[in-house]
Every structure is written in structure tokens, then in C-alpha cells.
Amino acid sequence: xxxxxxxxxxxxxxxxxxxxxxxxxxxxxxxxxxxxxxxxxxxxxxxxxxxxxxxxxxxxxxxxxxxxxxxxxxxxxxxxxxxxxxxxxxxxxxxxxxxxxxxxxxxxxxxxxxxxxxxxxxxxxxxxxxxxxxxxxxxxxxxxxxxxxxxxxxxxxxxxxxxxxxxxxxxxxxxxxxxxxxxxxxxxxxxxxxxxxxxxxxxxxxxxxxxxxxxxxxxxxxxxxxxxxxxxxxxxxxxxxxxxxxxxxxxxxxxxxxxxxxxxxxx
Amino acid sequence: xxxxxxxxxxxxxxxxxxxxxxxxxxxxxxxxxxxxxxxxxxxxxxxxxxxxxxxxxxxxxxxxxxxxxxxxxxxxxxxxxxxxxxxxxxxxxxxxxxxxxxxxxxxxxxxxxxxxxxxxxxxxxxxxxxxxxxxxxxxxxxxxxxxxxxxxxxxxxxxxxxxxxxxxxxxxxxxxxxxxxxxxxxxxxxxxxxxxxxxxxxxxxxxxxxxxxxxxxxxxxxxxxxxxxxxxxxxxxxxxxxxxxxxxxxxxxxxxxxxxxxxxxxxxxxxxxxxxxxxxxxxxxxxxxxxxxxxxxxxxxxxxxxxxxxxxxxxxxxxxxxxxxxxxxxxxxxxxxxxxxxxxxxxxxxxxxxxxxxxxxxxxxxxxxxxxxxxxxxxxxxxxxxxxxxxxxxxxxxxx
Numbered sequence: 001x002x003x004x005x006x007x008x009x010x011x012x013x014x015x016x017x018x019x020x021x022x023x024x025x026x027x028x029x030x031x032x033x034x035x036x037x038x039x040x041x042x043x044x045x046x047x048x049x050x051x052x053x054x055x056x057x058x059x060x061x062x063x064x065x066x067x068x069x070x071x072x073x074x075x076x077x078x079x080x081x082x083x084x085x086x087x088x089x090x091x092x093x094x095x096x097x098x099x100x101x102x103x104x105x106x107x108x109x110x111x112x113x114x115x116x117x118x119x120x121x122x123x124x125x126x127x128x129x130x131x132x133x134x135x136x137x138x139x140x141x142x143x144x145x146x147x148x149x150x151x152x153x154x155x156x157x158x159x160x161x162x163x164x165x166x167x168x169x170x171x172x173x174x175x176x177x178x179x180x181x182x183x184x185x186x187x188x189x190x191x192x193x194x195x196x197x198x199x200x201x202x203x204x205x206x207x208x209x210x211x212x213x214x215x216x217x218x219x220x221x222x223x224x225x226x227x228x229x230x231x232x233x234x235x236x237x238x239x240x241x242x243x244x245x246x247x248x249x250x251x252x253x254x255x256x257x258x259x260x261x262x263x264x265x266x267x
Numbered sequence: 268x269x270x271x272x273x274x275x276x277x278x279x280x281x282x283x284x285x286x287x288x289x290x291x292x293x294x295x296x297x298x299x300x301x302x303x304x305x306x307x308x309x310x311x312x313x314x315x316x317x318x319x320x321x322x323x324x325x326x327x328x329x330x331x332x333x334x335x336x337x338x339x340x341x342x343x344x345x346x347x348x349x350x351x352x353x354x355x356x357x358x359x360x361x362x363x364x365x366x367x368x369x370x371x372x373x374x375x376x377x378x379x380x381x382x383x384x385x386x387x388x389x390x391x392x393x394x395x396x397x398x399x400x401x402x403x404x405x406x407x408x409x410x411x412x413x414x415x416x417x418x419x420x421x422x423x424x425x426x427x428x429x430x431x432x433x434x435x436x437x438x439x440x441x442x443x444x445x446x447x448x449x450x451x452x453x454x455x456x457x458x459x460x461x462x463x464x465x466x467x468x469x470x471x472x473x474x475x476x477x478x479x480x481x482x483x484x485x486x487x488x489x490x491x492x493x494x495x496x497x498x499x500x501x502x503x504x505x506x507x508x509x510x511x512x513x514x515x516x517x518x519x520x521x522x523x524x525x526x527x528x529x530x531x532x533x534x535x536x537x538x539x540x541x542x543x544x545x546x547x548x549x550x551x552x553x554x555x556x557x558x559x560x561x562x563x564x565x566x567x568x569x570x571x572x573x574x575x576x577x578x579x580x581x582x583x584x585x586x587x588x589x590x591x592x593x594x595x596x597x598x599x600x601x602x603x604x605x606x607x608x609x610x611x612x613x614x615x616x617x618x619x620x621x622x623x624x625x626x627x628x629x630x631x632x633x634x635x636x637x638x639x640x641x642x643x644x645x646x647x648x649x650x651x652x653x654x655x656x657x658x659x660x661x662x663x664x665x666x667x
Contacts, residue, residue: 054565054566055435055566055567056435056440056444056552056553056567057444058289058290058444058447058448058451058553058554059290059292059448059451060448061448062434065434066434069434069435072566077564078564078565101551101565102288102551103288103550103551103552103559103561103565103566103567104564104565104566105565106550106551106556106565107550107561107563107564107565108564108565128290128291129288129289129290129551129554130288131287131288131289131290131291131294132291133278133287133294134286134287134288151291152290152291152292153291154291154292156291156292156295156296156454157291157294157295158295161294165291176291176292178452179292179451179452179454179455180292180451180452181448181451181452
């Protein structure tokens, strides 16, 4: 059992849901990324997605793309990101998963990537440009190493395909709320609730929802049907806009924002 | 291993290359497109519709022209030019966009998006959309908007919206990224008319098939005009669509040497060129596994070429396959050599080649001098150079 399996078993038995922030590694630098993880973990976040910056992220909207460009501008390398994770994972109990392009995993070597990410304390990976047909070799290594390979299901995924994805996935299923790129949305389509309910009837894996979630009303709408909610662009934007502020102030504002969403989750 | 023409397989693989590395959100649109293309390709009426358009609207077949003064100038082999520059819209790109526009109509989608580098594919897409009454949005890097102004203006005249892309290197690669982002949210009503033999399956196969009219005509024209197949075919390679369309019908003719010419830019230093097959390594970019110019972390490198259409850090998976099997070979030509070839062709033959095509011309000039007078070299003159006149003037400090 990976630490992700343990997390959701515990949450389910306590009747609680996971709040899962996404942060871009190295924006503005890796020390800050580590500090964000420590602070938000202490506040009650359950799992972190750490985005490994990539030069050509076609699934990402302007906010996350800009954060990748900033991080790469500082010459952030995969080895640096994993070293930072290696430093922070012993301090926090929450599982950390890396989110990265297959371009990076392939270049690094599949076996080597899994070994090094595991050694850094990561519990799994989300590889958003690796659909189920192409994921076989990596999925096999991940299974053998008890390293979760979290896979995505979208509103456009036909149901038989969703079943195939669920069979191959480990850790949890990432349900993409909207057809499109990452980024904050004012409203989310109501059929998410029904789609997630159907998916739940097909797989024992936890289902977490992401893309577009940024407001307390989104959280109140989706928390009841999901095992966890992922918030990315809204957090990355706050970090990006914080360039002119002191780091202490950015952290405080992040905590206030996350606190609001955490309250909506339990409330 | 011999190169096969029976590629790709159902998973979009040319040997190990190709595939479909895209977000889950796009897989449905790609499956739908692949299925529609297979159905269309099996129908004689689809081919008849396309052939009629290519004949009466584009002006095909394009001539195979014996460039006698250029050949004399080189003092060796006979150079023939496949005149794709004479097509409607001035390049080979229209062969593909009309095919994809027919497919768009079959799928009942009202909107088309495209990426463009030099603007030739953008103009060809805007043209096909105007012809069929489809809404058209073209993504184009800001740097390319600057250096290919005439094409930007043409696209607007044709009713297309041109969206400048300000992210990353502000060139073709970033335009591709933004087109994919648009398609992620719009696939239900929108077809992505990709302009080269790159991207996820089925694009590399489909675009190759639509462009293969170039090689089929050339093969027949060689037999008619020369009485035999050429010894060497030269074509420029960015994404590689004109080269793929030219080479594919000759794959099973081992006596015909196939040579792709990439953008050698300023030098062989990383960042100074866009010669992906010459200096890159296999990796994943824009949805397929192929040669990529990347660093050892898997990040795509910035590239440079004087020619916006070759200024791309990836290449088509079938070219990677041909390189691996040895069926085609790949070399590069620097910016200055391409500009010299532009002048030479202009002054010996009265033809202004596109800067992209000038790379192929430059290599042919170099090789013609090393071969005997009865050797035959075919150059795919993929586009005309009017669009480059202002940029050439700027580079030379001349008034336009």
C-alpha cells in the first residue's frame, strides 16, 4: 500500500475529504515551494501536487504556463526539484505526487525517474500527456515499485474508456471537471456530480476532482461527491502575483485563501 | 531494417516513432478524426472531390521544370524543380488544408483552428475555410507575425482571425501549443487543421497522405519527361510535410536517393539552428515520439532559423523512422547559404523561392557540382519567396 492508499483509507473512515493544492516547483524558488508545502500541510491539506516545470505544457492555461516559464527562467532542473522534495517529505506527513510531462519522464528514463522520485519521498506521479494506450510501460514499473500512477478521466472520456483507465490507474482517479485547460472558472458544469457518481460505481479507487476549482461555492458543490479536490491555478496565481510582496505576506494570504476553502469543505 | 510504406500501424507508430502523447481531453477528438479519415480514405468519392479541387482550384498538377541555367551554373547534374510555389496560395500547404477542410465538413464542424510559422499554412487554411464557409482562427508566434507580415495581412483579408502568441519563444512551437490549448476546450465544434506531419496520430499519416500528391506527380513527370526516375530528391524539412509528401511515393524505389535539408541557422551550437534530425535525439514533443532538440532534462530547446517555416525544434515521426532505417538522410544548410541560394535561383531562373525552399535549393546547388551531367536531381520548390522579400531587405539593411 502506498501512502496515498493509506491517506484515503484514513480519510474515508473518518468521513473526511482531501484538500490538495498544486504548486509549481521553483516558482519563485525551491525554498519557497518547500515552505508553502510545510505551511499548508500544517493547516490541514492532505496531499500536494508538485508541478515539474516544462517548456511546452499543452494542457495548462496561462497561469500555470507562466509559472513554468518563470521557474525555467531560473534554470530549475528535475534533480533540484527532487532534492527539495527529499528535504521536505520527512517533515510533512502528507503524501506528495509529482505532476510532469512524459517528455521529462522519458528523457530521464522511466525506471530511473520512478526510483529517484521514490527516493525523494514522492508517493506517485501524474503524467497528464500520457493517455492509457501509451502508459503501459510506466504503469508496469509504478505497480512493481508501489508508486502510484494517477490517471485522468474527463467529461469527454467515453464510459468504456473510463473503465480501462480506472483499471490501469493507482492511487486515485483525477477527474477533470471541464473539457479544456487548467485555470480558474467562475462556474462549473453541474453534470460533474452525476459523472463522478457513475465513475464511483465502476472503481474502488478514490476520485479527486480538479481543473477550474477556485471558490468556496465550487468546494461546497463538489466535496460531497469527491474524495478530494485539487486547486492549482488559484494558488499558483497568488504565488505569481506575490513577486512584489514579502514572502511572509504571500504565505499569510495563501493560508487565508486555503483556510476559506478548507472551511467550505467541512462546512 | 527496410523502411515500409505500410506505416503507421493502428496506434500511429512508424517503427518506434509516433504515437499519441496528449492529454486525455484530446484523445476523443483524435479518435474521432482518425476514424473519419479512414472512412473518407476508403471512399472513391472523397478522393474524386479532392482531386477536382486540386485540379481546378489549386491548379495541379504543378510543373516539373528543368532549371537549365541553374544546372549550367552548377556545372554538373541536371536540376529539376517541382513547382509547388505555383500552387494557389503559393506553397504546398494548400494540398493538406483542402483535404482537412473536406474532412471538417464531413464531421459537421463549423470552426477550424491552425498554427502557422511562415504563414503559408495559415494562408492555406484561411483559403480553404473561405472556400468552404468555415470560421477560421490562426495562431501565430509574435516573432513570426513580425517577419511574415504579408501573410498575416492575407489571412485577415481571407476572413481569418490571427491570434499572435506571446508565450515562450513566440514562434511556431508556441503557436502549436496554443492551438492545442484551444482545441482542448473546443473539439466538439472545432477541427484542428495541423499543418505538418507532426503531432499525435492521425496527423502525421493524414498530412503525409494529402501531401503525397507531390511525389506521385513528380514520379509520373520524371518518367514522362526524362524517361526514368531521378537519382536524388532534395526537400527542406522543418516539421517535414513537403518532404514527406515528396519522399513517400519513392520509398520503394531504392535507386532514388532521398535527402532532407534542415535549418542550420547561424552555427551548430545549441540554440543557433533548428536541425532536429541532424543534432537532436528521440523524445516527446507536441504529442508524438520523434527526434527533438531538447536538453538532458527533456526541456525543448530554443531554436533559430532565418526561415520561420523551419524554425521548429521537432520533426515528423516518419522522418525519424526514415532516418533510423536509412531510407532517407538528413543534412543542414546555414542561413547565409540559404540566402545565397535564394539569390542564385532568382538570377539564373527568374524564380523567387521561399526561404524554406531555399535551403533545399542550396543543398542541390552544392551537390549538383559534384555529380555528372547526366545525373538528375529533383528539388521540391515548396513555396514562393514573395512573403520573404521584406525580411530579406531587413536582414541586408535595404529599404523595402
